[in-house]
Amino acid sequence: MATGPEAGMDDGAFRTAEGRISLLWLERLRAYLEAGRDEDVALVMEPLHSADIGDVLEQLEPAERIALVVMLGDRFDYSALTEVDESIRLEIMEALPNADIARGVAELSNDDAVFLLEDLEPEDQHEILSALPTFERLKLKRSLDFPEDSAGRRMQTDFIAIPPFWTVGQTIDYLRAEQDLPEEFYQIYVVDAGYTVLGTLPLDKFLRTPRSVKIDTIMNTTFVLVKAEEDQEEAARSFERYDLVEVGVVDESGRLVGVLTIDDIVDVIQEEAEEDIRLMAGVGDEDVSDTTVDTVKSRAPWLAVNLVTAVLVSYVIGLFNATIEQMVALAVLMPIVASMGGNAGAQTMTVTVRALATREIEGGRVRRLIRREMVVGIFNGAIFAILIGLITWLRFTNAGLGVVIGLAMIINMIVAGTFGILIPLTLDKLKADPAIASAVFVTTVTDVVGFFAFLGIAGLWFGLF
Amino acid sequence: MATGPEAGMDDGAFRTAEGRISLLWLERLRAYLEAGRDEDVALVMEPLHSADIGDVLEQLEPAERIALVVMLGDRFDYSALTEVDESIRLEIMEALPNADIARGVAELSNDDAVFLLEDLEPEDQHEILSALPTFERLKLKRSLDFPEDSAGRRMQTDFIAIPPFWTVGQTIDYLRAEQDLPEEFYQIYVVDAGYTVLGTLPLDKFLRTPRSVKIDTIMNTTFVLVKAEEDQEEAARSFERYDLVEVGVVDESGRLVGVLTIDDIVDVIQEEAEEDIRLMAGVGDEDVSDTTVDTVKSRAPWLAVNLVTAVLVSYVIGLFNATIEQMVALAVLMPIVASMGGNAGAQTMTVTVRALATREIEGGRVRRLIRREMVVGIFNGAIFAILIGLITWLRFTNAGLGVVIGLAMIINMIVAGTFGILIPLTLDKLKADPAIASAVFVTTVTDVVGFFAFLGIAGLWFGLF
Numbered sequence: 023m024a025t026g027p028e029a030g031m032d033d034g035a036f037r038t039a040e041g042r043i044s045l046l047w048l049e050r051l052r053a054y055l056e057a058g059r060d061e062d063v064a065l066v067m068e069p070l071h072s073a074d075i076g077d078v079l080e081q082l083e084p085a086e087r088i089a090l091v092v093m094l095g096d097r098f099d100y101s102a103l104t105e106v107d108e109s110i111r112l113e114i115m116e117a118l119p120n121a122d123i124a125r126g127v128a129e130l131s132n133d134d135a136v137f138l139l140e141d142l143e144p145e146d147q148h149e150i151l152s153a154l155p156t157f158e159r160l161k162l163k164r165s166l167d168f169p170e171d172s173a174g175r176r177m178q179t180d181f182i183a184i185p186p187f188w189t190v191g192q193t194i195d196y197l198r199a200e201q202d203l204p205e206e207f208y209q210i211y212v213v214d215a216g217y218t219v220l221g222t223l224p225l226d227k228f229l230r231t232p233r234s235v236k237i238d239t240i241m242n243t244t245f246v247l248v249k250a251e252e253d254q255e256e257a258a259r260s261f262e263r264y265d266l267v268e269v270g271v272v273d274e275s276g277r278l279v280g281v282l283t284i285d286d287i288v289d290v291i292q293e294e295a296e297e298d299i300r301l302m303a304g305v306g307d308e309d310v311s312d313t314t315v316d317t318v319k320s321r322a323p324w325l326a327v328n329l330v331t332a333v334l335v336s337y338v339i340g341l342f343n344a345t346i347e348q349m350v351a352l353a354v355l356m357p358i359v360a361s362m363g364g365n366a367g368a369q370t371m372t373v374t375v376r377a378l379a380t381r382e383i384e385g386g387r388v389r390r391l392i393r394r395e396m397v398v399g400i401f402n403g404a405i406f407a408i409l410i411g412l413i414t415w416l417r418f419t420n421a422g423l424g425v426v427i428g429l430a431m432i433i434n435m436i437v438a439g440t441f442g443i444l445i446p447l448t449l450d451k452l453k454a455d456p457a458i459a460s461a462v463f464v465t466t467v468t469d470v471v472g473f474f475a476f477l478g479i480a481g482l483w484f485g486l487f
Numbered sequence: 488m489a490t491g492p493e494a495g496m497d498d499g500a501f502r503t504a505e506g507r508i509s510l511l512w513l514e515r516l517r518a519y520l521e522a523g524r525d526e527d528v529a530l531v532m533e534p535l536h537s538a539d540i541g542d543v544l545e546q547l548e549p550a551e552r553i554a555l556v557v558m559l560g561d562r563f564d565y566s567a568l569t570e571v572d573e574s575i576r577l578e579i580m581e582a583l584p585n586a587d588i589a590r591g592v593a594e595l596s597n598d599d600a601v602f603l604l605e606d607l608e609p610e611d612q613h614e615i616l617s618a619l620p621t622f623e624r625l626k627l628k629r630s631l632d633f634p635e636d637s638a639g640r641r642m643q644t645d646f647i648a649i650p651p652f653w654t655v656g657q658t659i660d661y662l663r664a665e666q667d668l669p670e671e672f673y674q675i676y677v678v679d680a681g682y683t684v685l686g687t688l689p690l691d692k693f694l695r696t697p698r699s700v701k702i703d704t705i706m707n708t709t710f711v712l713v714k715a716e717e718d719q720e721e722a723a724r725s726f727e728r729y730d731l732v733e734v735g736v737v738d739e740s741g742r743l744v745g746v747l748t749i750d751d752i753v754d755v756i757q758e759e760a761e762e763d764i765r766l767m768a769g770v771g772d773e774d775v776s777d778t779t780v781d782t783v784k785s786r787a788p789w790l791a792v793n794l795v796t797a798v799l800v801s802y803v804i805g806l807f808n809a810t811i812e813q814m815v816a817l818a819v820l821m822p823i824v825a826s827m828g829g830n831a832g833a834q835t836m837t838v839t840v841r842a843l844a845t846r847e848i849e850g851g852r853v854r855r856l857i858r859r860e861m862v863v864g865i866f867n868g869a870i871f872a873i874l875i876g877l878i879t880w881l882r883f884t885n886a887g888l889g890v891v892i893g894l895a896m897i898i899n900m901i902v903a904g905t906f907g908i909l910i911p912l913t914l915d916k917l918k919a920d921p922a923i924a925s926a927v928f929v930t931t932v933t934d935v936v937g938f939f940a941f942l943g944i945a946g947l948w949f950g951l952f
Contacts, residue, residue, distance in 0.1 A: 041724070042846070052800055073728045083854065107847075120662060197694045199829035207691050208673065208732065226672050227689060229662045259506070262757070263538045265750035267673065267732055284749050286729035292727070295760030296841060302764070302836035304830060310842045310852065312858050318866045321834050326874075328830045332823040340819045346811075353811050353818035354804045357934070358797040360822070365769060367794045369786050372768035376761060377775045379509070382572075387546065387775065394779050401783045402790055409791075413798060469822070 036074065043077055051078070055086050060093040076105025079114070080311065088117045100126035101312055104137050107309035109316070112141060119329060120146055124153035126201055131205060132179045133286060136165045140175065142356065165280075173257045174250030176290070177271045183213045184237060187219050191233030208268040212241045217277040219247060219270055247272050250279055258290040259381070268399045298379055301457035302372065302424045304328070316372030331466040335360075338470050342477035352480050355427055362406060363434035363468030370395050370442025371464050375457050377452050392443055399439030403432035411442035426483050430476035437471045438464070501539065504776040508542055516543070520551050525558040541570025544579070545776065555584045565591035569602050572774035574781070577606060585611055589618035596670060598643045598751060600632045605640065630745075638722045639715030641755070642736045645669035648678045649702060651685050655878060656698030673748065677706045682742045684712060684735055692802030712737050715744055723755045763844055763933070766922035767837065769793070796931040800825075803935050807942035809950045815894055816883055817945050820892055824941045827871060828899035828933030835860050835907025836929050840922050843915050857908055864904030868897035891948050895941035899933060906932045 046065075054062040062396025067075065067090075079087050079102065091114060100123075115123060115138070125151060127135045139147050147166075150161050161179050169473050181204060184193055190196065193210070194260050197203065210228075212221040221241030225262050231240055247270045248257045261284060262267065271280040300306065304324030308317060338344075339356070346353050374391075377383045383391065411428035417423050445463045446456035481487045503509050512531075519527040520914060532555075536812050544552050544567065556563050556579060564587075568576050578598075580588060580603070592600045592615060604612050604627065616624050626644050633639025647671060649658055654874065658675070675693075677686040686706030696705055712735045713722045725734065726749060736745040765771065769789030804811075804821070808837065811818050839856075844846045848856065876893035910928045911921035946952045 048508060073730070080847070157524050194694055197691075198697060200911055201693075203691075203695060224671065225694060226662075226668075229690060230665075230668060231694055232663060252623065256506070262753055265538070265747060265753075269684070284732060284753070288727055288730075288753065291753060292756060292760065292845075295757065295764070299760070299764050299767070299837060299841060302768075303833050305834045305837050308838060310838060310847050310856060314862045314866070315861045317859060318870075321863065322867055322870060323830070324834070324870060325827060325830060328827060329823070329874060332826040333875075335818050335826075336823055341824070343815055343819065347815045350808055350812045350818075353815075353821075354801050354808065355826070356818075356823060357804070357938075358794070358801055360932075361797040361800075362790060362793060365790060366786070367772045368768050368790055369789070371765060372770050372773060373773060376764060379756075382545070382775050391775060394782060397779045398782045398786065401779070402787055405783075405787060406790060406794060409794060410798075450818055469826075472857070473822075 025299045033265050036070065037237050040242075043074075043081060048078070048081055051090075052082070052086065055089050056407065058093070060095075063090065063093045064097050068097075070086045071103040073105050075099060075102035079103075079106050080110060082112060087114055089427075091118065096125065097444065099129075100138065101130055101134050107311040108141060109309055109311050109313070111138070115142065115146075118151045121153060124150045128154055128158060132161055132165060132280075133176060135417050136175060137160055140166060140170070154386050158161070168250055171254050172250065173248045173252045173254055173282055174273075174280070176254050176257075176286050177250070177282050178204065178286075179280045180272070181211060181278070181281045182207055183211045183217065183278060186212050186236075186238035186241070188237050189233060190228055190231045190235050190237065190240075193237065194228060194233070197449075206283075207281075211270055211278055212237055213278055217279075219245070219276075219278050221245065222270070237264040238263075245270075248282065249274075255289045255294055258287050258294065261287045262291065294379070298375060298457040301455065302375065302461050303459065327462055330468070331462060333443065335466065335469040335473065336475050339477070342473075342481065345477055345481045348486050349480065349484065351420075351423065353476060355414060355423070356473055356476050358410060359427060359430045359434055360469045360472035362410075362431060363438045363472045364465045365438075365443040366399065366402060366435050367438035367464040370398075370439050371446055374443045375460060378446060378456050383447075388447065392440070395439040395443045396436060399436040400432070403435030406435065407431040422483055423480070427476060429479050430472065433475045434468060434472045438468045441467045496587055501535065508539075508546060513543070513546060516555075517547075517551065520554050520558065522556070525560075528555065528558045529562050533562075537564050537567040538570050540564060540567035540688060542687045544568075545573050545575060549578060552579055556583065561590065563591065564594075565603065566595055566599050569599050573606060574774055574776050574778070576603070579626065580607065580611075580924055585614045586618060589615045593619055593623060597626055597630060597644055597645065597745075598641060601640060605631060605635070632796050633715055636719050637715065638713045638717045638719055638736050638747055639738075639745070641719050641751050642715065643669065643751075644737070646676060646743070646746045647672055648676045648682065648743060651677050651679075651701075651703035651706070653702050654698060655693055655700050655702065655705070656917045658694060659698070671748075672746075676735055676743055676746075677702055682744075684710070684737070684741075684743050686702045686710065687735070708733075714739075714923045719752075719755045720759055723752050723759065726752045727756065747871045759844070763840060763922040766920065767803065767840065767926050769926065779813045794925055796927060796934070799931065800934040800938065803859075803938050804942070807938075807946065810942055813951045814945065814949065816885075816888065817942060818877060820888070821938055821941050823875060824892060824895045825934045825937035827875075827896060828903045828937045829930045830903075831864065831867060831900050832903035832907040832929040832933045833926065835863075835904050836911055836925050839908045839911040840925060843921050848912075849869055854913065857905070861901060861905040864901040865897070868900030871900065872896040887948055888945070891945045892941060894944050895937065899937045901934045903929070903933050 035044055036047050051063065051066055054066065079090065087110065103114065127138060137151065139150065151162060165175055165177065165179065177342035208225060210223045211219055212223065213219055221238065221243050222243050222245045227240055233464045245265060246260050246264055248260060250271050250273050257269070258267065267284045269282050270278050271282055273279045300308065305412035308320045407428035410431055414427050415424035442464055449456040449460060500509055501512050514532055517529065519531065542557065547555065552575065568579065592603060599928060600919065604615065616627060630640055630642065630644065673690060676684055676687045677688065678684055686703070686708050687710045688706050692705055711725050711729055713725060715736050715738050722734070732749045734747050735743050736747055740743045765773065771785035775784045872893035875896055876889035879892050880889035907929055911925045914921040916924060
């Protein structure tokens with residue numbers, strides 16, 4: 023029940039009951055855009071939250087997106103661009119004059135401004151920065167100097183820092199008098215003259231403590247800080263682990279230089295899980311709004327890797343050419359063993375990759391986990407060996423063939439469990455991302471072992487070599 | 488750089504530089520546990536944050552976990568149990584007397600208490616609730632009456648509500664005088680006599696506004712609320728969309744009954760992405776700490792489904808028995824076409840499933856996306872058709888075989904793209920979770936089409952029927 027964004031819209035709600043953007047609403051906007059009725063466009067867009075404006079942009083055709091931004095002019099809230107897919111953001115920003123972007127960026131908080139600028143071409147970035155007031159420009163430049171995906175890139179450089187000898191009353195008076203406060207803040211930092219953090223204070227502490235109390239008697243002296251060069255995923259883990267809402271960011275010398283807030287971190291957490299899903303499926307850093315060419319480019323490398331392993335696997339089958347020729351039922355049955363192994367391997371691998379990503383596998387648990395996966399492989403192998411053995415016996419009225427496929431199944435399931443856990447663990451030890459290549463390695467192993475075990479055992483059993 | 492949890496530990500840090508629990512630290516704890524030195528155990532555990540206590544519990548053997556909780560006695564912080572895997576939580580809680588649990592639960596905030604109680608057996612739940620003070624018991628019972636995974640289950644029932652005619656000064660005086668405030672809060676709710684929300688006020692507003700200002704002149708009148716019966720995933724989407732830190736929860740009559748805070752929602756967001764990964768890989772609601780038997784139980788159903796489809800696919804191959812018998816190279820090559828189709832289908836499916844989960848596919852974008860996936864299928868199909876065609880030609884010195892496998896590849900890649908997007912979309916339309924069954928359907932389609940197209944075209948081309 024979002025009461026906010028609907029307020030002020032009497033002629034047709036913006037979102038349907040299921041939370042999707044109303045097609046009726048969208049049609050009306052499109053009509054206004056086509057007719058060039060910019061006052062009407064501004065009127066329907068005005069009540070929307072920047073996240074909703076982002077959703078609207080994603081729904082429109084490319085030409086309509088530009089038209090919308092141009093018609094809104096100075097009324098367009100550039101923070102909406104932080105809410106759309108990267109490809110749409112770049113498309114819109116490339117279509118607009120840099121002077122307009124500079125005007126829009128000047129209105130944004132430091133972290134949103136960095137988010138918009140970081141992916142632009144160096145020349146455009148330079149031109150926009152030059153058009154900004156000196157103080158803003160220097161702050162943005164400092165953030166942009168930190169590595170991509172670091173805490174320093176994501177941080178907000180406005181924060182409230184007070185000395186430890188102030189009282190609660192003094193602090194409140196200062197906040198009431200000060201005009202240039204951050205838009206929103208959740209805690210106040212107690213620092214020494216060199217901006218080293220001595221303590222933190224959540225806002226509710228100020229509201230429950232008498233005015234005369236000294237700050238250093240109520241501040242939290244155990245607190246979490248993150249380094250500006252630290253990866254944003256590391257910072258996200260601190261937020262998750264300690265249920266934080268805001269954290270201070272310090273430079274190499276321990277000086278407080280900014281803060282990270284939970285809303286930025288929620289996006290990081292989401293992206294991180296997303297990344298694992300994509301890497302495991304062999305999809306790159308891809309959006310639904312990417313062009314066809316970009317999509318082909320992002321997927322072809324993974325398909326190429328798969329082609330190489332598939333050809334390799336087919337060479338393994340080729341070794342048993344003569345065996346298959348004598349008993350064509352083997353060709354009919356062989357994909358079953360490989361497919362079951364691939365599936366079981368994917369299960370183990372997924373659990374392992376996620377456990378590594380969330381740091382759930384440490385120390386003594388590893389050995390316990392490997393043992394469990396092997397035992398699971400033996401159990402499931404036995405269950406499905408019996409099933410497929412019976413099915414095969416009935417279908418081909420050949421008990422021997424049933425025994426052969428059953429044996430191959432047990433072997434492949436144990437191999438699947440073992441490699442499903444060892445491959446991601448090894449990649450992690452080698453400092454590679456276990457999500458990225460595990461799937462390819464695991465299915466290659468289960469395919470090779472599946473075909474080799476089945477055709478090999480069959481050859482021995484029926485004397486076909 | 489976590490300064491907090493290390494504080495007070497002079498004899499060996501708790502975490503290593505990489506953020507893992509120090510094995511040395513763990514060994515010492517184990518030694519204390521075995522020797523029954525409960526004062527030493529309490530001493531090393533005392534400085535730890537509840538999240539760290541949770542991590543320690545996960546690293547220990549089952550018997551050690553119980554020993555740790557028993558030795559700590561009343562010093563054990565039960566909120567640590569909200570940080571461990573479900574199976575470990577249940578194992579510990581089943582081993583402890585209900586009276587101890589009741590004493591521990593009484594110390595917790597309402598949302599943490601519900602989290603611990605909700606998965607217990609009804610009798611245990613009842614016994615623990617009965618041991619609590621009436622007021623606490625009623626509050627917990629009301630939360631437990633809301634459906635599983637609803638906002639009402641996750642909410643915190645302590646919040647601060649004030650009337651609109653108060654001033655900023657009156658509110659601050661009230662907060663300073665009131666003893667029974669929630670542990671942490673980020674906004675204050677302005678309500679009428681019937682607890683209908685009239686507005687919200689973030690805490691920083693109180694700190695920047697003079698004491699004499701009336702509340703109703705500064706409160707936010709556009710705000711987001713969630714219904715208690717609403718699914719927690721819906722609530723999480725509101726948090727993400729509007730960058731919220733806290734949101735009010737209302738019952739059917741619009742009465743404010745609790746609040747949801749971002750720290751609970753971060754877990755929901757994490758779980759939701761996690762769930763998609765697991766469902767796509769055919770792994771149920773499984774933890775790394777599950778027993779072997781539970782793991783077998785969770786995975787076998789998916790393997791059974793895979794067995795059925797694999798047998799189905801093998802019947803399709805069986806149709807071409809005679810064809811393969813005449814040209815055994817077909818058996819050697821056929822897994823390549825199926826494997827490439829399966830991979831391409833998984834790519835499209837993954838992008839679609841995640842876009843559906845994050846509500847990125849709406850209205851006009853669907854048609855555009857289907858068109859894109861088909862075109863991507865044609866492009867990648869053409870690229871890999873040429874590649875595999877050449878490889879096959881060189882390997883078997885048979886140009887016709889190269890053409891056949893190339894044609895089959897193009898067909899299967901287009902089919903993979905089309906079904907990779909249509910299957911999850913259809914499941915979503917039918918109100919099923921697109922993550923759960925898409926993978927099985929998509930690979931069945933690409934296997935069937937892959938084998939059928941390749942063997943069928945080969946049969947026609949070489950006149951083998």
